[in-house]
Amino acid sequence: MSPTLIGIIGIIIMVIIFMSRMPVAYVMAMVGYIGFSIMISGKGGLNLLSRNIYDVFSSYGLTTIPLFVLMGQLAFNSGISHRLYNTGYKWLGSIRGGLAMATVSACTAFGAVCGSSPATAATMATVGLPEMKRYNYADQLATGSVASGGGLGMIMPPSVVLIVYGILTEQSIGALFVAGIFPAILVTILFIISIYIKCSLAPEQGPPGEKFPLKEKIKSFLGMGETLAVFILVMGGLFIGLFTPTEAAAVGAFGVLFVSIIRRQLTWEAFVNALYETLGTSCMVMMLIAGAVVFGKFLAVTRIPFDIATWVGGFDLPPFIIMAIIVFIYFIGGCFMDALAFVTLTVPIFFPVVMALGYDPIWFGIIIVMVTEMGVITPPVGINVYVVFGVARRVIGEVPLESIFKGIIPFLLAVIAGVIILMIFPQIILLLPNLMY
Amino acid sequence: MFWKTIDWILEKLKIIGAACLVGMTFLTCADVVGRLFLYPIFGSVEIVAFMATLSVAMALPYTHKIRGHVGVEILVRLLSVRTQAIIDICTGILSLCLFGIVTWRMTKYAHTMHKAGELSMNLELPEYVVIYITAFCLFIFILIILQDILNNIKKLKEK
Numbered sequence: 001m002s003p004t005l006i007g008i009i010g011i012i013i014m015v016i017i018f019m020s021r022m023p024v025a026y027v028m029a030m031v032g033y034i035g036f037s038i039m040i041s042g043k044g045g046l047n048l049l050s051r052n053i054y055d056v057f058s059s060y061g062l063t064t065i066p067l068f069v070l071m072g073q074l075a076f077n078s079g080i081s082h083r084l085y086n087t088g089y090k091w092l093g094s095i096r097g098g099l100a101m102a103t104v105s106a107c108t109a110f111g112a113v114c115g116s117s118p119a120t121a122a123t124m125a126t127v128g129l130p131e132m133k134r135y136n137y138a139d140q141l142a143t144g145s146v147a148s149g150g151g152l153g154m155i156m157p158p159s160v161v162l163i164v165y166g167i168l169t170e171q172s173i174g175a176l177f178v179a180g181i182f183p184a185i186l187v188t189i190l191f192i193i194s195i196y197i198k199c200s201l202a203p204e205q206g207p208p209g210e211k212f213p214l215k216e217k218i219k220s221f222l223g224m225g226e227t228l229a230v231f232i233l234v235m236g237g238l239f240i241g242l243f244t245p246t247e248a249a250a251v252g253a254f255g256v257l258f259v260s261i262i263r264r265q266l267t268w269e270a271f272v273n274a275l276y277e278t279l280g281t282s283c284m285v286m287m288l289i290a291g292a293v294v295f296g297k298f299l300a301v302t303r304i305p306f307d308i309a310t311w312v313g314g315f316d317l318p319p320f321i322i323m324a325i326i327v328f329i330y331f332i333g334g335c336f337m338d339a340l341a342f343v344t345l346t347v348p349i350f351f352p353v354v355m356a357l358g359y360d361p362i363w364f365g366i367i368i369v370m371v372t373e374m375g376v377i378t379p380p381v382g383i384n385v386y387v388v389f390g391v392a393r394r395v396i397g398e399v400p401l402e403s404i405f406k407g408i409i410p411f412l413l414a415v416i417a418g419v420i421i422l423m424i425f426p427q428i429i430l431l432l433p434n435l436m437y
Numbered sequence: 438m439f440w441k442t443i444d445w446i447l448e449k450l451k452i453i454g455a456a457c458l459v460g461m462t463f464l465t466c467a468d469v470v471g472r473l474f475l476y477p478i479f480g481s482v483e484i485v486a487f488m489a490t491l492s493v494a495m496a497l498p499y500t501h502k503i504r505g506h507v508g509v510e511i512l513v514r515l516l517s518v519r520t521q522a523i524i525d526i527c528t529g530i531l532s533l534c535l536f537g538i539v540t541w542r543m544t545k546y547a548h549t550m551h552k553a554g555e556l557s558m559n560l561e562l563p564e565y566v567v568i569y570i571t572a573f574c575l576f577i578f579i580l581i582i583l584q585d586i587l588n589n590i591k592k593l594k595e596k
Contacts, residue, residue, distance in 0.1 A: 026506070049539055
């Protein structure tokens, strides 16, 4: 049997086992181990399995993950989200659909200290939904804006998916982080535009709220102070080369902890909860990387990624068409699988193809994160939709899932528009990383 | 009694893992501050990497127990509870075999490192100790997988 055929059989078996809800990380490690043992030797497979798992666990570069996750969890468990929402509310609340606009802006700001999409959605849903209910916002717009805004947490650095992409493709995490800033701002603006259009067409969706004097509006900026300070410290430190990503993450986590303690907004219980949540999430991410590394070694010996790159390179198609096909695959994959799991699984396959087509690896990283981000709000998986559904039931009463899914449509169109803009104007992504190096 | 002891160990591992997390954060920050004053902490990178290894390894049983790993649920959710339990038993056995092998090889790896007298580069710490602890955490992890399988078998019998 040819190595390519063994590789293809391995991938098919892996996809079949995925459907059994066995953890993706375990399946990748298992198929990778068995495949590698068949291709090389039983002993080689055994060594690969234990050594690679230990190497991933003990890698200093990967310590960035638990530390950034901790920073996000601390921010999640402290009162930062309330103050961010308050700032957006004071500035935008008085215009039609303004509270939904304030919600997505606060999501972007919260994403600057939290790298997880569901955590951002859960936090902002708790804060934003009761306010929007108070001002008679339609459930569709209210829940749709929170679920979609939560996805911005994944694009706005620090982002766990970007860290994992950086590690798997050996790209600078600092460069990936700064590259994510403008796209996150772009998507936020597009979200605001889509809310504006929606509320212009159906004013009952988002009636205007209270108006605040300019003095109070300016004062509300103080509420953003600590988030801005931590973000500037972390990103600025990375940008000028003062910190390594691990150090930036530790300083960020410490910064959020410090602010929360000073403001007396982090209880001991919430702190312990943040630590345990961080442990669970970090372990999940590290296991995914370990699984992807083992699976990647198997793929490498089958030479499938290189064969695909050569095969695709032989097509008489313009590179952007091939790129569009790859992006479409990520979109579909993201709908059925967790974004992180899908990225870890597919990057070893598609990355060589994209490089052979001559695209920039940093640009590709941001594009796939944006595309898979759509998966957090689209059925059938749509994790953010389920998170918002759960939070809504607790804070404003039951909102049907169909309503939330309908509510995300304008935002989905906005993300699609964002991806197209970024594909046409890659400079938006590459401007900051190019300044960095 | 046996499973209560395992759960107790799982809780303790979780607490030590969380402590390692706090330790990593403070040590890295102290190193950054020390570096600003030209007094970096020697070997901090090694200690942080060891603490990170321990925190992830110690979180393994806990993460499995709380079903913290990502899986594709869409198809299985459509099946009956009984069929779901059967599928979970099968995947549990596969996981048990996989991590049984990982535990065995990790212990062997620690033993090889121990025999070779390998020490860390800067502080000359015995890395094999960390590998042995990782192997122990993996052992508790496979017991938690086993517990999961037994619970599913029980569920199946009750139906």
